[in-house]
Amino acid sequence: MNPKAVVVGGGLAGLMSTIKLVERGIAVDLISLVPVKRSHSVCAQGGINAALNTKGEGDSVDQHFYDTIYGGDFLASQPPVRGMVDAAPELIYTFDRMGANFTRTEEGLLDLRLFGGVKKRRTVFAGATTGQQLEYTLDEQVRRHEDSGKVTKYEGWEFLKAVIDGEGVCRGCIAQNLATMEIRVFRADVVIIATGGAGVIYGKSTNSSINTGSAASIVYQQGAAYANAEFIQIHPTAMLGDDKTRLMSESARGEGGRVWTYKDGKPWYFLEEMYPGYGNLVPRDIASRAIHKVCVEMGLGIDGKNQVYLDLSHLDKDFLERRLGGIIEIYEKFHGDDPKKVPMKIYPGIHYFMGGVHVNWHHMTSIPGLFAAGECDYMYHGANRLGANSLLSAAYSGTVCGPAAADYIAGLGKLAAEEDGSLYETYRQKEVAYDDYVRKLNGDENPFVLHQEMGELMTRNVGIVRYNKDLTAADGELQRFMERWHRLAMVDSNVYSNQTVMFVKQLKNMMELARVITISALNRDESRGAHYKPEFPERNDKDYLKTTKAFYTADGPRFEWEEVNTSLLEPVKRTYGGSK
Amino acid sequence: MRNEEKYITFKIKRRDKPESTPYWEEFRIPYKPNMNVVSSLMEIRKNPVNASGHKVNPVVFECNCYEEVCGACTMIINGTPRQACSALIDEIIGKHGMERPITLQPLTKFPVIRDLMVDRQIMFDYLKKVKAWIPVDGSFGLGRGPRYDERKRSAAYQISRCMTCGCCAEACPSFNERSDFMGPHVFSQVKMFNMHPLGLMQKEDRLKAIMSHGGIQDCGNAQNCVRVCPKSIPLTRSIAELNLDVNLLAIKRIFKW
Ligand SMILES: Cc1cc2nc3c(=O)[nH]c(=O)nc-3n(C[C@H](O)[C@H](O)[C@H](O)COP(=O)(O)OP(=O)(O)OC[C@H]3O[C@@H](n4cnc5c(N)ncnc54)[C@H](O)[C@@H]3O)c2cc1C
Ligand code: SF4
Ligand code: SF4
Ligand code: FES
Numbered sequence: 001m002n003p004k005a006v007v008v009g010g011g012l013a014g015l016m017s018t019i020k021l022v023e024r025g026i027a028v029d030l031i032s033l034v035p036v037k038r039s040h041s042v043c044a045q046g047g048i049n050a051a052l053n054t055k056g057e058g059d060s061v062d063q064h065f066y067d068t069i070y071g072g073d074f075l076a077s078q079p080p081v082r083g084m085v086d087a088a089p090e091l092i093y094t095f096d097r098m099g100a101n102f103t104r105t106e107e108g109l110l111d112l113r114l115f116g117g118v119k120k121r122r123t124v125f126a127g128a129t130t131g132q133q134l135e136y137t138l139d140e141q142v143r144r145h146e147d148s149g150k151v152t153k154y155e156g157w158e159f160l161k162a163v164i165d166g167e168g169v170c171r172g173c174i175a176q177n178l179a180t181m182e183i184r185v186f187r188a189d190v191v192i193i194a195t196g197g198a199g200v201i202y203g204k205s206t207n208s209s210i211n212t213g214s215a216a217s218i219v220y221q222q223g224a225a226y227a228n229a230e231f232i233q234i235h236p237t238a239m240l241g242d243d244k245t246r247l248m249s250e251s252a253r254g255e256g257g258r259v260w261t262y263k264d265g266k267p268w269y270f271l272e273e274m275y276p277g278y279g280n281l282v283p284r285d286i287a288s289r290a291i292h293k294v295c296v297e298m299g300l301g302i303d304g305k306n307q308v309y310l311d312l313s314h315l316d317k318d319f320l321e322r323r324l325g326g327i328i329e330i331y332e333k334f335h336g337d338d339p340k341k342v343p344m345k346i347y348p349g350i351h352y353f354m355g356g357v358h359v360n361w362h363h364m365t366s367i368p369g370l371f372a373a374g375e376c377d378y379m380y381h382g383a384n385r386l387g388a389n390s391l392l393s394a395a396y397s398g399t400v401c402g403p404a405a406a407d408y409i410a411g412l413g414k415l416a417a418e419e420d421g422s423l424y425e426t427y428r429q430k431e432v433a434y435d436d437y438v439r440k441l442n443g444d445e446n447p448f449v450l451h452q453e454m455g456e457l458m459t460r461n462v463g464i465v466r467y468n469k470d471l472t473a474a475d476g477e478l479q480r481f482m483e484r485w486h487r488l489a490m491v492d493s494n495v496y497s498n499q500t501v502m503f504v505k506q507l508k509n510m511m512e513l514a515r516v517i518t519i520s521a522l523n524r525d526e527s528r529g530a531h532y533k534p535e536f537p538e539r540n541d542k543d544y545l546k547t548t549k550a551f552y553t554a555d556g557p558r559f560e561w562e563e564v565n566t567s568l569l570e571p572v573k574r575t576y577g578g579s580k
Numbered sequence: 581m582r583n584e585e586k587y588i589t590f591k592i593k594r595r596d597k598p599e600s601t602p603y604w605e606e607f608r609i610p611y612k613p614n615m616n617v618v619s620s621l622m623e624i625r626k627n628p629v630n631a632s633g634h635k636v637n638p639v640v641f642e643c644n645c646y647e648e649v650c651g652a653c654t655m656i657i658n659g660t661p662r663q664a665c666s667a668l669i670d671e672i673i674g675k676h677g678m679e680r681p682i683t684l685q686p687l688t689k690f691p692v693i694r695d696l697m698v699d700r701q702i703m704f705d706y707l708k709k710v711k712a713w714i715p716v717d718g719s720f721g722l723g724r725g726p727r728y729d730e731r732k733r734s735a736a737y738q739i740s741r742c743m744t745c746g747c748c749a750e751a752c753p754s755f756n757e758r759s760d761f762m763g764p765h766v767f768s769q770v771k772m773f774n775m776h777p778l779g780l781m782q783k784e785d786r787l788k789a790i791m792s793h794g795g796i797q798d799c800g801n802a803q804n805c806v807r808v809c810p811k812s813i814p815l816t817r818s819i820a821e822l823n824l825d826v827n828l829l830a831i832k833r834i835f836k837w
Contacts (some may be wrong), residue, residue: 016719019719020719023718023719023720034642034644034652035700035701035704035744037651037704037743037744038644038650038651038743039644039650040645040650042642042645042649042650042743043645043649043650044628060740071638090721090723091721091797093721093722093723093724094716094720094722096721096724096725096726096728097716097722097725097778098713098714098716099714099715099773099776100738101736101740102733103730103732103734103737104727104728104729104733105730106730107727108727108728108730109727126737126740127737129649129741132649132740132741133740136740140707140712140713140714141716141719143704143707143713144711144713144715146708147711148709155701165605170812177631179693179694179699181589194680208644208645209643209644209645209646209651210644236610241614241619241646242612242614242615242619243616243618243619243622243646243665244647246646246647330647330648333648333665333666333668334616334647335614336668336670399719407684413710446626446627447639448625448626450627452626464624467627475754486637491625491628491635491637491638492628492638493637494596494597494636494637494694496596496597496693496694497597497640497693497697499638499640500625500638514754539780564813567794573791
């Protein structure tokens, strides 16, 4: 009997985990909603951080570590972050050997660019499509392993449940085919959840449509702890749109872009004025709040709307083409105007989930045999993530998670393949029955409309600026949404490839997670990183230098606080004022 | 102008499951500025009623990134294969006016799953056939990668943005269900790996793969592919250059160099 791993998700984290498992001789079933090459990781534009120090600026791993911890407002446990920044240069070189198309210097070395929240060039990039290039690089390596029979892909399948035995150990999972709608068992000795972020909970975000957080919510509902849900990065510069708020990469500011609006009839470069040290390159949370303040509190948005300018038009055209071609193309393509000539209109948009499934330093969740890696885990970014650090954490977490999962398997007494089938069959039948329930929903509400309502609620009440009364109200409303969920109409009667059935199931999971986010935010009476409460404007280390941990119960989430490991750096106040 | 609601009409080729007969159905949705085809399909599923006022099943379509980088949402829009997320309604009605329905149909060179959703697995399978990867010794650290001339690198970058969307294959007369022709995107990938300082070492293996059945010799040089590629990948240039490489390799083999 041979051991078997299931990896759910084919973004950077899932693919890297898969490669590591294969190299340890373990066969992998790779499950993904979409062909893995189309995963959300392809959306990342700006770059990936590693202290390569090839610009003669004296950059160092220590500095990368400091910037990450400081940028995260000291909420990240420090040793795993140290591990990540230490490994970053070698990881980049590995990507490079695998053929990732990084932009070069004249000497043929990897070029570096400046990103937010740091003062040294540390960001490796591939034009303005870094995520696409990294994802394709790992996709190619996994295809190679697929070709030699070590990986079996299940693309177009959705994770429904982890199978957990009587001793509380994960033994595989149940997944559903999105075309035939078949629900089947995947026996496995470990299951790795690498399912990415959850922007879709907010309706519109910079995320892909598949980023519902559904899988993370499912394992939370099955008993895995969910940590720091209240920390959601709102990217300061996103285009406004009906379907999504498309990201304008931070590299636009890194390459010299300036943010402004009119005040007293004259251009006002408010970030440069408020934060002379970092100017337009203050970290994301700070920039987002400044834009919110200028538009919502001061009413100074362009054309009286919630929008300000992000301006590249003063920069050299060739330079812009070469360095920012990809994102300029996106703006032109989706908005019509040419950012080389006219300033872009932008507003903050929901972007990244710092929080996620709670894991130990080996990426195992509180359920033995169940691991989590990538944006769906909580480990590396504390209260706020620095730009270009999450492609790093996604790929790096795979390099930790894969080998740790292999070690775990080596210590197992009995393999999943030897289990008798009844455990699996019970789980499968439950999912079949639930599927049937969802198909027969015959109320009067359209699920896509209810989702829109939830997104609007979350954006309004649990967004950039948070007040406890709004959070309490949002939680009440979410509970009413959960009742309304049972009165949805199954608007699609087709038995085959029924996207509505799948969406309705995801919607339920999104609601569960939305409550965790909302109550986590309510519980934390301080301001830290991306979490900002005007009623509690300061960081409060005495009471809240702690990780929020949520556990599912039938009556709503139960919470615990966990100490943060600050053994390497003493917490200091995080400010981005002063001079450079 | 302001008070009267404007509508746009879609004419969509639908199919309930792979083996059933396709049919056309029309939908009318209120016009707003800045819409695209994906956001229109999202509107339809919020109120799935066809133009004759009948409640129908929502239209099934693929879409992930909404920014023309994942390749999922490819379909035929007014006769041209392209991404639905970057098909701006303002642009389409600017050309054709409000009255003319916008037609949407699934790609025709791939099996339809349902409505606008197709199965493009074969494109990924062909990437296996040509070994479109760099066979590194392992994913562990071995120090710095190779130096790479920035000019060559940026030429390869052009190709590296291929999102396996299938527009080129759709447009190519040689790519169809009856032939095993691998399709334009595959050749550019081969070109890209053969340019890389490490990939160069397996150059001949990849060339051999495209000299075999379904390979480069079946390209009729119709140039359709390059006209529809959303990423402006120099597909026919790659094919021309590979033809040279392939011929050289053939001569080399004859003389056993
Ligand atoms: C627009 C944008 C730009 C960004 N730019 C940068 C940047 O420049 N630098 C940076 O460092 N970071 C950036 N980020 C963040 C970064 O891209 C992500 O955090 C990272 O790619 C996440 O990778 P992942 O592997 O965790 O998940 P993803 O790439 O999201 O992959 C998730 C995978 O899980 C699968 N999946 C999900 N749910 C299920 C389910 N229920 N069943 C089966 N499969 C499932 C999906 O199919 C997919 O394969 C950006 C993010 C966005 C939105
Ligand atoms: S040039 Fe070749 S590959 Fe391109 S469309 Fe024509 S036949 Fe197809
Ligand atoms: S070559 Fe162009 S058209 Fe063809 S699959 Fe790639 S991106 Fe699409
Ligand atoms: S949704 Fe990704 S290309 Fe259109």
